[in-house]
Amino acid sequence: MARFGIDALRSAATVASARFRGVRAQALFAGLAAHSTLRLDMPPSAAVALLLGAMAHAVGWPFAEGGAGRLATTLASELASLGGEIITNRTVTSLGELQGARTILCDVTPRQLLGLAGGALPARYRQALSRYRYGPGVFKVDWALSEAIPWRAGACRKAGTVHVGGTFEEVASAEALVWEGRTSERPFVLVTQPTVCDASRAPTGRHTAWGYCHVPHGATLDMTSRIEEQIERFAPGFRDTILARHASGPADLERRNPNLVGGDIAGGVMDLRQLFARPTWRGYQTPVAGLYVCSSSTPPGGGVHGMCGYHAAQAALRVR
Numbered sequence: 253m254a255r256f257g258i259d260a261l262r263s264a265a266t267v268a269s270a271r272f273r274g275v276r277a278q279a280l281f282a283g284l285a286a287h288s289t290l291r292l293d294m295p296p297s298a299a300v301a302l303l304l305g306a307m308a309h310a311v312g313w314p315f316a317e318g319g320a321g322r323l324a325t326t327l328a329s330e331l332a333s334l335g336g337e338i339i340t341n342r343t344v345t346s347l348g349e350l351q352g353a354r355t356i357l358c359d360v361t362p363r364q365l366l367g368l369a370g371g372a373l374p375a376r377y378r379q380a381l382s383r384y385r386y387g388p389g390v391f392k393v394d395w396a397l398s399e400a401i402p403w404r405a406g407a408c409r410k411a412g413t414v415h416v417g418g419t420f421e422e423v424a425s426a427e428a429l430v431w432e433g434r435t436s437e438r439p440f441v442l443v444t445q446p447t448v449c450d451a452s453r454a455p456t457g458r459h460t461a462w463g464y465c466h467v468p469h470g471a472t473l474d475m476t477s478r479i480e481e482q483i484e485r486f487a488p489g490f491r492d493t494i495l496a497r498h499a500s501g502p503a504d505l506e507r508r509n510p511n512l513v514g515g516d517i518a519g520g521v522m523d524l525r526q527l528f529a530r531p532t533w534r535g536y537q538t539p540v541a542g543l544y545v546c547s548s549s550t551p552p553g554g555g556v557h558g559m560c561g562y563h564a565a566q567a568a569l570r571v572r
Contacts (some may be wrong), residue, residue, distance in 0.1 A: 281305070282423035283415030286440050289387050289466055289518050289554075291431050292424040296527055313413055315446050319453060323556075347372065347543070355568050357546045359561070361386075361511050361519055362531040365538075365545060374539050380532040384549070387522070388430045389502035389515020391475040392464035396496040400459050401445055403487045412449055416441040416463070416482050430466045435473060439465035441482050458495070469514035470502050511547060519548030527553065536564035537571075544568050 284301035285292050307313070316322045328338055347369045350356055358365055362381035370378060400409060408414045417423035417440035426436035443463040447454045454460045465479055476499045484490045500508075502515025511519065520526055531549045538545065546564030548554040 278420035279417070279423065280415075282420040283417055283440070283442075286415070286417070286423055286427050286466075287442070288522055289516075290521075290523060291428045293428075294523055296522055296524060300522075315412055315450055317450050317452065319446075320556075344368065353542070355542045355544070357544045357561070357564055357568060359511075359547045360545070361513055361547055361549045362545075363513055364510055365531075369538075369540065369543065372540050372543075377532065377534075377539050384531045385521045385526065386469060386513045386516045387518055387520065388466045389469050389471060389512075390464040390505070390517055391467045391471070391473075391479070391502070391515070392462060392500045392505070393476055393479055394462040394498045394500075395460065395494055396454070397459040397461060397493045398495055399457075399493050400448065401443070401461060401483070401487050401493065402489045405486070408486075410448060412444060412446060414443045414445065416443055416486055418485075427466060430468055433468045435465075435467055435471065435475065435478070437478060438482055438485075439467075439475065439478055441465045441479050443483065459493075467502065467515065469516065471515070472501065472503065474499065474501070518554030520553075522553045527551070536560075536567045542568075542571075 281301050282292060284304045285297040287304055288294075288297045288300035290297045290300075331338065344350065345368070347356065358368065360368065362384040363386075366373075366378060366381050373381070401414075403409050403414070415423075417426065418438065422438060423440045426438060426440045429436050441463045442465075443461060445459065445461040447459040447461075463479055463483065465475055465482075467473065467475060476497070480491060480494075502512075505512045505515050505517070520530060528551060530551055530553060531545065536544045536546060536550050544564045544567060546561040548560055550560045550564060552559055
């Protein structure tokens with residue numbers, strides 16, 4: 253059973269080899285599976301690979317023109333048009349500050365929910381939340397570039413997202429080390445180069461890119477050099493294009509967003525045990541009437557898909 257993830261990927265790669273060379277297909281699936289932040293021998297990794305691959309073929313992996321912030325701006329405008337109000341720059345430390353609200357949806361992880369509503373939650377539920385497991389973190393680097401990344405492979409120069417890891421075995425090994433509390437000299441790096449398709453994200457003639465690799469939960473090691481060396485391996489001259497960089501480790505990410513516990517951007521481990529029971533068997537509803545959880549710590553987990561909030565809202569509407 254422990255080999256299901258890799259075996260399934262190899263089987264899928266074998267089928268795909270009718271169109272691609274076998275080695276390339278295996279590496280392709282390895283990169284897709286690594287989005288799960290799991291070891292590639294953990295079963296759900298294969299499901300993530302197949303889902304992301306199918307989405308890429310069906311609709312691609314789109315960028316929001318002008319930056320990802322446009323998504324939030326558009327959603328905020330829609331809410332305002334319906335009479336809603338958004339209050340920012342105010343930290344809520346207890347649900348007691350929201351007295352009178354009929355329904356509360358918390359976009360927080362189990363750790364933050366305990367802090368907000370611990371006293372109002374039954375002991376058994378508090379225990380379930382305290383047992384929730386967080387996964388590996390990420391180390392991220394943002395770059396301002398003088399020109400596009402000079403990938404050796406022509407196809408990579410046109411792609412918005414590039415998986416940088418080498419062979420299937422290299423990617424699998426790098427991801428396995430993270431779960432052992434170690435880091436690879438050649439980490440698997442997810443690189444996004446939005447200016448390939450959206451020139452508005454940089455001054456004329458310039459480019460931007462960002463990339464991250466997985467690291468052990470709460471790791472403090474600076475991975476900037478290893479990330480850039482890995483990109484340089486497949487894009488000689490990359491370092492010469494860097495005008496400026498900004499690096500963020502797990503602690504930096506958690507400081508900016510307390511939901512990123514230990515740098516975990518997926519809202520918790522997405523193995524079989526937690527994939528369908530995030531954060532507990534209750535799903536979106538809590539034992540407190542009118543209190544729901546709508547973060548990526550609920551099904552279907554991490555990703556820019558909005559389905560956690562959608563399903564939590566539907567659950568709340570069914571009760572009203």
